[in-house]
Amino acid sequence: MKTKLWISFFFITITVxxxxxxxxxxxxxxxxxxxxxxxxxxxxxDEFYAFMSGGFSGQVSVYGLPxxxxxxxxxxxxxxxxxxxGYTEETKPMLETTLGQIPWDDAHHPELSQTDGVPDGRWxxxxxxxxxxxxxxxxxxxxxxxxxxxxxxxGNHGSPFVTMNTEYVVGATRFSVPVPxxxxxxxxxxxxxxxxxxxxxxxxxxxxxxxxxxxxVPGFNYDLAHAGKGPSHGWAFFTSYNSEEANTLLEINAxxxxxxxxxxxxxxxALEFLKQGKGKTFMADYYVNxxxxxxxxxxxxxxxxxxxxxxxxxxxxxxxxxxxKSPHGVDVDPSGEYIVAGGKLATVIPVHSFSKMQQAISxxxxxxxxxxxxxxxxxxxxxxxxxxxxxxxxxxxxxxQGYAYTSAFISSEVVKWKLGTWEVVDRxxxxxxIGHLMIxxxxxxxxxxxxxxxxxxxxxxxxxxxxxxxxxSAQLIDISGDKMKLLLDFPTVGEPHYAQAIPxxxxxxxxARIFELSKNKHPHSIKSEKETKIYREGKNVHxxxxxxxxxxxPDNIEGIKVGxxxxxxxxxxxxxxxxxxxxxxKGANTSELLIMPGQTKTLIWxxxxxGIYPFYCTDFCSALHQEMQGYARVSARNSNIELSMN
Amino acid sequence: xxxxxxxxxxxxxxxxxxxxxYYFPIWQIDLNAPQYPEGIxxxxxxxxxxxxxxxxxxxxxxxxxxIGMKEIxxxxxxxxxxxxxxxxxxxxxGLLIGTFRFRKAVPVWMFLLIFALAAxxxxxxxxxxxxxxxxxxxxxxxxxxxxxxPPLIGGKQLLNMNSVSLPGIxxxxxxxxxxxxxxxxxTGRKSxxxxxxxxxxxxxxxxxxxxxxxxxxxxxxxxxxxxxHCNMQISDPRFGSELVTAKGKILKFDSIECxxxxxxxHTDSEGDLFVTDIETKELINKESAYFMKSEQLKSPMxxxxxxxxxxxxxxxxxxxxxxxxxxxxxxCAYVNERWYE
Numbered sequence: 007m008k009t010k011l012w013i014s015f016f017f018i019t020i021t022v023x024x025x026x027x028x029x030x031x032x033x034x035x036x037x038x039x040x041x042x043x044x045x046x047x048x049x050x051x052d053e054f055y056a057f058m059s060g061g062f063s064g065q066v067s068v069y070g071l072p073x074x075x076x077x078x079x080x081x082x083x084x085x086x087x088x089x090x091x092g093y094t095e096e097t098k099p100m101l102e103t104t105l106g107q108i109p110w111d112d113a114h115h116p117e118l119s120q121t122d123g124v125p126d127g128r129w130x131x132x133x134x135x136x137x138x139x140x141x142x143x144x145x146x147x148x149x150x151x152x153x154x155x156x157x158x159x160x161g162n163h164g165s166p167f168v169t170m171n172t173e174y175v176v177g178a179t180r181f182s183v184p185v186p187x188x189x190x191x192x193x194x195x196x197x198x199x200x201x202x203x204x205x206x207x208x209x210x211x212x213x214x215x216x217x218x219x220x221x222x223v224p225g226f227n228y229d230l231a232h233a234g235k236g237p238s239h240g241w242a243f244f245t246s247y248n249s250e251e252a253n254t255l256l257e258i259n260a261x262x263x264x265x266x267x268x269x270x271x272x273x274x275x276a277l278e279f280l281k282q283g284k285g286k287t288f289m290a291d292y293y294v295n296x297x298x299x300x301x302x303x304x305x306x307x308x309x310x311x312x313x314x315x316x317x318x319x320x321x322x323x324x325x326x327x328x329x330x331k332s333p334h335g336v337d338v339d340p341s342g343e344y345i346v347a348g349g350k351l352a353t354v355i356p357v358h359s360f361s362k363m364q365q366a367i368s369x370x371x372x373x374x375x376x377x378x379x380x381x382x383x384x385x386x387x388x389x390x391x392x393x394x395x396x397x398x399x400x401x402x403x404x405x406x407q408g409y410a411y412t413s414a415f416i417s418s419e420v421v422k423w424k425l426g427t428w429e430v431v432d433r434x435x436x437x438x439x440i441g442h443l444m445i446x447x448x449x450x451x452x453x454x455x456x457x458x459x460x461x462x463x464x465x466x467x468x469x470x471x472x473x474x475x476x477x478x479s480a481q482l483i484d485i486s487g488d489k490m491k492l493l494l495d496f497p498t499v500g501e502p503h504y505a506q507a508i509p510x511x512x513x514x515x516x517x518a519r520i521f522e523l524s525k526n527k528h529p530h531s532i533k534s535e536k537e538t539k540i541y542r543e544g545k546n547v548h549x550x551x552x553x554x555x556x557x558x559x560p561d562n563i564e565g566i567k568v569g570x571x572x573x574x575x576x577x578x579x580x581x582x583x584x585x586x587x588x589x590x591x592k593g594a595n596t597s598e599l600l601i602m603p604g605q606t607k608t609l610i611w612x613x614x615x616x617g618i619y620p621f622y623c624t625d626f627c628s629a630l631h632q633e634m635q636g637y638a639r640v641s642a643r644n645s646n647i648e649l650s651m652n
Numbered sequence: 653x654x655x656x657x658x659x660x661x662x663x664x665x666x667x668x669x670x671x672x673x674y675y676f677p678i679w680q681i682d683l684n685a686p687q688y689p690e691g692i693x694x695x696x697x698x699x700x701x702x703x704x705x706x707x708x709x710x711x712x713x714x715x716x717x718x719i720g721m722k723e724i725x726x727x728x729x730x731x732x733x734x735x736x737x738x739x740x741x742x743x744x745x746g747l748l749i750g751t752f753r754f755r756k757a758v759p760v761w762m763f764l765l766i767f768a769l770a771a772x773x774x775x776x777x778x779x780x781x782x783x784x785x786x787x788x789x790x791x792x793x794x795x796x797x798x799x800x801x802p803p804l805i806g807g808k809q810l811l812n813m814n815s816v817s818l819p820g821i822x823x824x825x826x827x828x829x830x831x832x833x834x835x836x837x838x839t840g841r842k843s844x845x846x847x848x849x850x851x852x853x854x855x856x857x858x859x860x861x862x863x864x865x866x867x868x869x870x871x872x873x874x875x876x877x878x879x880x881h882c883n884m885q886i887s888d889p890r891f892g893s894e895l896v897t898a899k900g901k902i903l904k905f906d907s908i909e910c911x912x913x914x915x916x917x918h919t920d921s922e923g924d925l926f927v928t929d930i931e932t933k934e935l936i937n938k939e940s941a942y943f944m945k946s947e948q949l950k951s952p953m954x955x956x957x958x959x960x961x962x963x964x965x966x967x968x969x970x971x972x973x974x975x976x977x978x979x980x981x982x983x984c985a986y987v988n989e990r991w992y993e
Contacts, residue, residue, distance in 0.1 A: 520707070555714055581707035582714070583690060629718065630792055 040493040046073040054446050056507040057116045057130050063500030064111045074496030082141045082150045083111030083134045087597035095608040099304040103137050103155050104291045112136045114503040119172040123235045123451030127512040129213050131166040131175050138162030142213055146516045151297050154215045157290035158185045158202045164231040170239045177204035178244050182225035195253035199225040219313040224377050225251050230335045235451050236342030238360040240274035243345055247332035267326040268336055279320045285313035301527040302605050318378030327358055328384040335401035340451050348400040355399050359389035390428040396421045403448030405455045405485055413440040434490040438464040446507035458483040461502045468495055519583045521604030528606035530575035535559045540651050547572045553587035554579040555628040560651035561636030568643045570613045577606040588624030598624050613640040659836045660750050666832035667746025672825030673698055681802050684814040698735045701726040720791025762833040777804050869894045869926040869935045870902050881910040890930050891951050897923035909955040912987045927959040942966040946975035
């Protein structure tokens, strides 16, 4: 009896031990070690600025790494009531397009400006997907400085990727449409629908964008892009899927072909072709909206035409590189030699070699052509394939130490592999469903490395739940050692599709603290309280108001009549760090104003009914902030109260 | 006794050293507060006041208006207009002394500079006092008993700001200059006595020169001084009065009426008028005096005028002596009427 008891006890112990060993693997975290690595003590600063796209929020959010703290949301494509962006007379022009004023867009990919292939801290570009546009953000004020619309385009997704010295920033159409637009049956996709690849020139001193030329391409879905660097500088690479040219149920119909294409564009050759007069001028309207820092006002200009190159007329302009399968991301390694594709539905990560591509071109190793675009032989251009890369590989970034990191959406992991040998050396799970990933400088010639940020779509149980709608997530992973280590999870604004990071010390000392009042060229600005005034032009009343600790001048306004439109031009006279003033008035059908030191903003208020209307400062500015208020008096239309103020 | 080459060189260097005070602030006030991690402060130069950072002066003025302090307007501070000329004077004279080797002038120069520096510091103290105490009664933030005089030198907590006031680099140049001059005096001495004698002589000389330069009244020597208007001896210590002209000349009178008469008759007699406070027997400025005419309190020249500084005491006197209160212009009219018409 006793022996049987001991034997059963022995077997139970073994079973339990076995089960325990099999359940729960390592989660690569090491908690206390990680906590030290991500803790930024009070009074200290993060190492990196991380700029993340807001996706469907339309904005760009700014985080610190390694703490994962959110510092600011920069309004770009969506109205932002907090500051008045898109509501004030000064900023409404930013959201102007040929399809009217559009107060929202889908912002996907932030891209830092580069010099010699390395982020230089001048600008951040981001694309607008729904109404094709590219925005440029000034990195010393963190304000959107310019938005350019892209004509002949729909779904500007493969955008805005920069060339090595920010000569150009590119756009590419995810949705093919007739170019130019016309009324045709949708089933005539193959005959009528085209894609365009856009090259926007960036002025190196002002940053001003100008649509230099477009290339008309077959109606595939152009997905993502990256420019070449080093030896491949002068080329830009665009992934495409839906080489099947399906127009319905793409889920099935665009996933049939075993290989789709990466379009390799020789943009330097394009410039030559343009010089030779090969560009056709297409009439197309598009807006260029620019915000001027000194007048604090945006102005819009409508451009009327664009030069378009047809590949059939330009041999050597563009080649198709066969790539399995419905590829998503295309990423060029720091050396400029390897072109890595995220073959979304493939079982491998295909890597093309730039030098082999050059060779194949000169050896004319073509297997066909589409609309005059030669298709190169896969075997001739292939450098290698990474086996077992996870399911659904999407994006790859590099650490500058010879390794590449690819996100796999379906298997929800990050896979680390070695360039040249193509072998997987490490993997780490992502929680959950990773889309893009980002390494600081990871798409540049000299990655800064150290961290990898995984941008995940599904959070489920990772954070405190907030009803059915849950935030999306970023995970900070330490890539400084051989093995990846998860350090931190932090929630993100909107849906970050991609991100870019730059060492903090490249931007910290460039930050503007105030706008200089002496340089303020806003037409309704004032330089001191002595210049405050009010005047009437018919039914428009203009108020030149100052905001300064801690009062508005004027703070009593009389003589406004029912039916008047009152323009409050408020100038913040402070020249001190971090002293903004707000402005709101009862009954204004618009947002408040949030005005930085030295800046002027305008709020339009319609006086609809007689009475007294208070206005006040909405941003806590000083000990007597509660006293910073005023009154506006509205009298009957036919009253004879004169305009007066004090 | 001529100076040696080395001494002359040092004198010239010491003079040139003063040029540093043109290029660096002579005093600095730094304010520390948690909400100003970047620092905020003032830099006082020989001819201007600036902030540590570009807009500090204007931001400090803004903050100060909450506690009722006046705005610092460099344009209305007269010292900023002439200090640079005083400095130039010292540089030039120093260079002359060094070039032409006026040994005896060295201690004079040095003490004058020390005096100028001391006068400047005292003047700065007075400015700081006024600035910190003369507060707007309508200030939004009033802390009972609180004054905001910045420290002359060193640190002081003023509400949420810790104020640190220190000499600027320019002042160190001046200090160094003085030390160099002291060194030449020390090394150039033939005997200790002679040096002491020279030093004392120069201090005396300066003292005499400067005594004429103040606008403070001199004590009246009763029984000895004579009245500059009526030429009678000044003997009653309750009524002596004085006029200190703008040029520093001192005129003494035996009574208020003689002072009034003199100032009426001599329209070029600009300056400060002083009268004796009948209670304390001290000379007080006419501007802070209350005047009484009373038959029961007779004065030396028969117009029966007296003065007192304390308003409560004045009210008592008016009652006690059945007196009549007069303003200064009324006194002048009265004197004119009685003596000159």
